[in-house]
Each structure stands twice: as C-alpha cells, then as structure tokens.
Amino acid sequence: MVLCPVIGKLLHKRVVLASASPRRQEILSNAGLRFEVVPSRFKEKLDKASFATPYEYAMETAKQKALEVATRMHQKDLRTPDVVIGADTIVTVGGLILEKPVDKQDAYRMLSRLSGKEHSVFTGVAIVHCSSNDRQLHTRVSEFYEETTVKFSELSEELLWEYIHSGEPMDKAGGYGIQALGGMLVESVHGDFLNVVGFPLNHFCKQLVELYYPPRPEDLRQPVQHDCIPAVDTFEDLSDVEGGGSEPAQRETGSRDEKAEVGAAGQATAEAECHRTRATLPPFPTRLLELLDGFKLSKALLTACKLKVFDWLKREAPQKAPDIASKVDASACGTEKLLDVCAAMGLLEKTQQGYSNTETANLYLASDSEYSLHGFMLQNDDVIWNLFTYLEFAIREGRNQHHRVLGKKVEDLFQDAYYRSPETQLRFMQAMHGVAKLTARQVATAFDLSRFSSACDVGGCTGALARELAREYPRLQVTVFDLPDVVELAVHFQPAGPQAAQIHFAAGDFFRDPLPSAELYVLCRILHNWSDDKVHKLLSKVAESCKPGAGLLLVETLLDEEKREAQGGLIQSLNMLVQTEGRERSRGEYQCLLELHGFHQVQVVHLEGVLDAMLATRVAP
Numbered sequence: 241m242v243l244c245p246v247i248g249k250l251l252h253k254r255v256v257l258a259s260a261s262p263r264r265q266e267i268l269s270n271a272g273l274r275f276e277v278v279p280s281r282f283k284e285k286l287d288k289a290s291f292a293t294p295y296e297y298a299m300e301t302a303k304q305k306a307l308e309v310a311t312r313m314h315q316k317d318l319r320t321p322d323v324v325i326g327a328d329t330i331v332t333v334g335g336l337i338l339e340k341p342v343d344k345q346d347a348y349r350m351l352s353r354l355s356g357k358e359h360s361v362f363t364g365v366a367i368v369h370c371s372s373n374d375r376q377l378h379t380r381v382s383e384f385y386e387e388t389t390v391k392f393s394e395l396s397e398e399l400l401w402e403y404i405h406s407g408e409p410m411d412k413a414g415g416y417g418i419q420a421l422g423g424m425l426v427e428s429v430h431g432d433f434l435n436v437v438g439f440p441l442n443h444f445c446k447q448l449v450e451l452y453y454p455p456r457p458e459d460l461r462q463p464v465q466h467d468c469i470p471a472v473d474t475f476e477d478l479s480d481v482e483g484g485g486s487e488p489a490q491r492e493t494g495s496r497d498e499k500a501e502v503g504a505a506g507q508a509t510a511e512a513e514c515h516r517t518r519a520t521l522p523p524f525p526t527r528l529l530e531l532l533d534g535f536k537l538s539k540a541l542l543t544a545c546k547l548k549v550f551d552w553l554k555r556e557a558p559q560k561a562p563d564i565a566s567k568v569d570a571s572a573c574g575t576e577k578l579l580d581v582c583a584a585m586g587l588l589e590k591t592q593q594g595y596s597n598t599e600t601a602n603l604y605l606a607s608d609s610e611y612s613l614h615g616f617m618l619q620n621d622d623v624i625w626n627l628f629t630y631l632e633f634a635i636r637e638g639r640n641q642h643h644r645v646l647g648k649k650v651e652d653l654f655q656d657a658y659y660r661s662p663e664t665q666l667r668f669m670q671a672m673h674g675v676a677k678l679t680a681r682q683v684a685t686a687f688d689l690s691r692f693s694s695a696c697d698v699g700g701c702t703g704a705l706a707r708e709l710a711r712e713y714p715r716l717q718v719t720v721f722d723l724p725d726v727v728e729l730a731v732h733f734q735p736a737g738p739q740a741a742q743i744h745f746a747a748g749d750f751f752r753d754p755l756p757s758a759e760l761y762v763l764c765r766i767l768h769n770w771s772d773d774k775v776h777k778l779l780s781k782v783a784e785s786c787k788p789g790a791g792l793l794l795v796e797t798l799l800d801e802e803k804r805e806a807q808g809g810l811i812q813s814l815n816m817l818v819q820t821e822g823r824e825r826s827r828g829e830y831q832c833l834l835e836l837h838g839f840h841q842v843q844v845v846h847l848e849g850v851l852d853a854m855l856a857t858r859v860a861p
C-alpha cells in the first residue's frame with residue numbers, strides 16, 4: 241500500500257486516546273497527532289480460551305477499552321468524541337499469553353520463559369468512530385493487529401533479578417521494555433519495533449489511509465474482506481469522494497450517497513445491521529486454516545528437496561521454470577507451481593530473470609552444503625511422512641507404525657526398520673549426520689568438559705558430535721560406540737582433519753555389550769527412542785561403567801512439566817510415538833531417572849532450537 245499524509249485528516253476532529261500508556265502517548269504525539277488522553281477503565285479480563293488466536297484477544301481487548309471510553313464520554317461529556325483509539329499489547333510464547341506481570345515473581349516467571357527463545361508481540365488496535373443521533377451513541381469500529389517477533393538471549397539468574405529489581409518490567413507486556421533497559425535482553429527483532437513498545441504506528445497510518453482515502457472503482461472489482469461488507473455497488477458509490485475527504489469511508493454503514501437517501505434512521509438501521517453481523521459472525525479462523533495447510537507446505541518443501549531443485553539452483557541461477565523442469569525431469573506447469581510455493585515460503589527468490597536460491601536454501605537444502613539437511617529432508621519424505629499417515633493408528637494403539645508401513649513385523653526397531661537395507665541405513669545416517677552437525681557445536685560447548693580426558697559417545701552414529709568434542713577439547717579422546725553396521729558405514733562421513741587422531745569407533749550393541757570405559761559418557765538423542773524399561777537398562781549400564789566423579793552428558797528435548805508449552809517438544813514426542821519405542825520427557829522426569837542411577841548435581845542448558853543439554857556427575861554408590 242502507498243502511504244499518504246493521513247494524520248492531518250484527524251486534525252479537526254476530537255480524538256481521544258483511551259490509554260494510560262505513556263509510550264502510546266509519546267508515539268502518537270511524536271507522529272503529530274493531537275489528542276486527549278482518557279485512560280480506559282475496561283478491566284482486561286476477557287476469557288483468553290474463548291479466542292481462536294492471541295491477536296483476536298488483543299484486538300477485542302483494544303476494542304473494549306476504546307468502547308468503554310466512548311460510552312463514558314458520550315454519557316458524561318457535552319461533546320461526543322469523533323474518534324477513540326484503544327490498544328492492547330500482549331506477548332505470546334509456547335501457546336501462552338503474557339500480559340503485564342502482577343508482581344516480581346510473576347515477572348521472573350515471564351522473563352525466564354522468554355529467556356533464550358523467540359516470542360511474538362501482538363498489539364491489537366481499535367479505531368472507533370463515534371457519532372451521536374437522538375442522544376444515542378453510534379460507533380463504527382475498525383480494528384487490526386500487528387505481530388513482531390523478538391528473540392531473547394539466554395538470561396542468567398543474576399541478570400534476570402537485577403532487571404526485575406530495576407522496576408521496569410512491572411507495567412510492560414511480557415515483563416520487559418524493549419525501548420529501555422529491556423533492550424539489553426533482546427538479540428533480534430523481526431517486524432515493527434514500535435509495535436513491541438505498544439503502538440504499531442505504521443499499520444495505524446495504513447489503516448487511516450484505508451479509512452480516509454476511499455478506493456477508486458478499479459480497485460474495487462475484487463471482493464473486499466471486512467467484518468461488515470456492503471454490496472460492491474455501494475462501494476462504487478464512494479468514487480464520488482475524489483481524493484479522500486476528511487470523513488472516513490463508510491464501509492461498515494454504507495456510502496455517503498446511500499446515507500443521504502436513507503437519512504439518519506437508515507444509517508441507524510444499517511449500523512444496527514452491522515453490529516448484528518459483527519455479533520453473530522465468528523472470528524475468521526485464519527490460524528486454523530494455516531495449520532490445516534501445514535502438511536501441504538511440508539510436502540512441497542520435501543518434494544523440492546527430493547527433486548534436487550535447490551542443487552540445480554545452487555549450480556546456476558537465476559533459472560526459469562521450464563529449464564529447471566527439464567533438469568529435474570518434471571512437467572513445466574507442475575514445476576512452476578512448486579517453485580512459486582517455494583518462493584512464497586522464502587526458500588527461493590523470484591525475479592523477471594527466474595528463480596534463485598535464498599541463503600537458507602543454499603545453506604541447508606542443497607545436498608552438498610556443509611550443513612546440509614538434505615538427507616534429513618529425504619528421511620522425512622521417505623519414512624516419517626509414511627509413518628505419520630498412520631497417526632490415527634499410532635494414537636489408538638500407543639505404538640509406532642513401522643509394521644504398517646513395511647507390511648511386516650518389526651521387533652528390533654533399528655535392524656528391522658531403519659537399517660533393514662544398506663540404502664535405508666545410509667539415508668538414516670545421512671539424516672542423523674545433518675542434524676548432529678547442526679547442533680554438535682552447541683552441545684560440545686554447553687558445559688566446561690575440560691576435566692575429562694576420555695569420552696564415549698554412546699550411539700554416536702557418524703561421529704559428528706565426537707568431532708566437535710575433539711575440536712573443543714584437544715586432549716580429549718572420544719570413542720564412538722555404535723552397532724557394527726553403523727561403524728562400517730561411518731568411514732564415509734569422516735572428513736580429514738587434526739581431530740581424526742582423537743576419535744575411535746567401537747562396534748557393539750549398547751543394550752547387550754559392555755560399554756567402552758570413559759570418564760564422560762554422552763547420550764545425545766538416544767533415550768527418547770526408548771521405553772522407560774530400556775532407559776533404565778541403559779542408564780544402569782552407563783552407571784556401572786562409571787567411576788565416582790565421572791560425567792554423563794545427556795542431550796534431549798525437554799518438555800515443560802505440565803506438557804503445555806514447548807510446541808516443538810510436544811510435536812517431537814508425537815513423532816517419537818509414531819517412529820520409536822520412546823517419548824520426550826520433562827526435566828523433572830530426566831532428573832529422577834538420573835538420580836535413580838546415581839547421577840547427581842544435574843545442570844541444564846537450553847540450546848538454540850529444541851534441544852537441551854544436561855550434565856550430571858556420578859556419585860559413589
């Protein structure tokens with residue numbers, strides 16, 4: 241949309257900001273708006289669960305704040321305001337809505353939830369146009385929301401409390417003020433900064449343009465989505481108001497010509513009709529429909545990877561759809577549609593000259609990139625996708641679905657499913673290698689492991705983590721312990737480098753064979769594959785192999801204790817149900833397991849993405 245000078249349209253109106261927030265007052269007066277401030281008395285207590293999305297909750301709160309002020313002023317003031325502006329800012333993380341903290345403990349809970357993670361800040365805004373007729377207040381509400389994503393650094397306890405004691409969190413959504421001390425906590429911001437501060441000025445101006453610059457007839461041929469939509473011919477009448485007047489377009493109540501004909505009574509009827517429609521029409525389920533489409537987007541990504549679209553575009557770009565189609569041996573019309581979806585997903589760039597990879601595609605989707613996830617994509621396409629088609633059975637039966645996909649009994653998960661042929665084994669190892677490389681550096685540096693001189697990475701597969709451990713600790717000797725078939729193929733994944741001398745492979749089954757001796761044992765994404773019985777069996781083997789003082793580095797995705805928050809972890813747990821014999825567990829569950837097997841002093845570090853690292857020490861039995 242083209243922005244036009246629009247604040248001036250409000251200059252001769254009585255504008256009221258229904259907010260006590262000094263930040264909103266500052267943002268709007270800096271923009272040149274003249275307004276009175278009448279803080280709203282509306283209690284922010286709407287039932288969050290009754291809203292399909294957090295932004296609908298924010299918009300409704302903003303609307304109620306503004307309507308409360310409009311109604312009060314209409315009853316008590318001689319002159320009804322022309323425009324009342326209300327706003328509400330909330331923070332969402334892991335499905336929870338955070339508002340202003342009620343006390344320091346609440347601020348602590350909020351900030352520790354945000355620590356090291358990305359969250360969304362939504363501000364809902366309502367612009368209420370008021371008029372008075374027969375001493376009746378008539379309102380027309382225009383509402384919108386803006387979303388900004390903010391990523392916090394990992395915050396130490398000391399910093400958290402220092403910040404809380406500064407007093408700044410208390411009147412701020414999510415418990416922080418990005419414009420002041422809270423700016424220190426923020427690693428990155430995606431979107432409108434002022435939206436985080438409390439008022440999305442740019443979107444507000446765009447909304448005013450929509451209201452005060454009526455569209456030309458040629459813009460109106462497509463249906464317009466609005467809560468209360470007049471017939472298209474009514475819109476076309478608006479063309480009389482050339483260039484935009486100082487009255488907002490009468491979208492909710494009809495055009496001016498229509499109003500002149502029907503008179504005030506007609507307007508009231510139209511407004512009543514509008515309010516009736518608003519009240520009876522449920523909110524549009526945008527988020528729900530996005531969720532529904534999720535599987536189609538995944539499949540488009542996986543198909544583009546399988547066809548090696550990103551490899552061809554890494555070699556040469558830009559390329560037009562028919563050229564890529566001939567290289568990937570596919571139809572031109574199908575390829576063009578796939579490429580367009582990839583571009584819409586931000587994986588490709590589309591220009592007049594053709595399509596090119598984005599940086600993300602070059603880094604992670606081309607099969608020859610150092611941090612390629614191509615193997616992981618293929619594993620998802622060829623194996624996990626099929627397993628998920630039996631999700632309903634998995635849920636009914638409470639078990640994985642390899643037997644249905646393969647049409648035979650699967651007794652040993654690895655031998656009978658993942659490693660049933662050299663091809664499936666290699667694909668699985670490539671997938672694991674890609675994921676391990678991506679996270680290995682974070683795992684290796686999560687704790688100071690310099691006191692250990694030997695480590696055993698149990699189920700360490702291609703040795704990707706072993707390599708990072710060896711790089712970080714040059715005096716550490718690392719043994720990768722895995723099944724004989726894995727050890728045999730692992731040679732294909734070993735790059736030359738000084739770490740080679742520190743890494744050894746040992747073949748064996750960690751449930752049956754003795755573990756190599758070491759001062760530090762590593763179990764990275766192993767326990768989540770197994771049932772509680774097998775986890776006990778493995779942990780007791782590790783414990784038996786350990787001397788007091790030995791370490792256990794456990795890497796898993798930790799769920800929150802109530803299993804409500806970490807959406808990534810919860811979907812991963814469902815994934816474990818469909819694929820394995822295990823599940824994701826919470827920090828408390830792992831701590832109990834570790835302590836039961838003689839591992840204490842458990843420290844936890846959350847890593848970027850969904851993984852968490854835990855380091856525990858073996859105490860004397």
Ligand SMILES: O=c1[nH]cc([C@@H]2O[C@H](COP(=O)(O)OP(=O)(O)OP(=O)(O)O)[C@@H](O)[C@H]2O)c(=O)[nH]1
Nearest residue numbers: 259260261263328329412413417418436437438
């Ligand atoms: O980074 C920042 N994030 C948020 C804020 C301020 O937080 C509050 C949000 O609360 P709310 O939307 O309920 O607004 P109130 O302050 O209660 O004023 P009302 O008029 O709505 O009653 C808001 O003040 C933001 O500015 C911040 O300062 N920085």
